[in-house]
Amino acid sequence: MSRIVDSQFVEVNKSTAIALDKAAKNAPAGCEAAFAVVKSAFAPANSAYENISEATKQIVEVVKENLSAATSTAVKAAGAAA
Secondary structure, eight states, rough: HHHHHHHHHHHHHHHHHHHHHHHHHSSSSOOOOHHHHHHHHHHHHHHHHHHHHHHHHHHHHHHHHHHHHHHHHHHHHHHHHH
């Protein structure tokens, strides 16, 4: 699922960049600075998304490992009790 979200995020970024470029070409003179500001805002947003995505993947991995360890402990305890 994260691959799907990641690929959609990349596609949205590409589409947005293309739309901004087209809009900038058709915008009145003097609007370049405004488009530069909007484009520059994408870098920190992308970085934040990547950081959150990586942190989420790490959390999921830790949860999987902990669940596996808890399951193993429960199975051993059930076997010892029987």
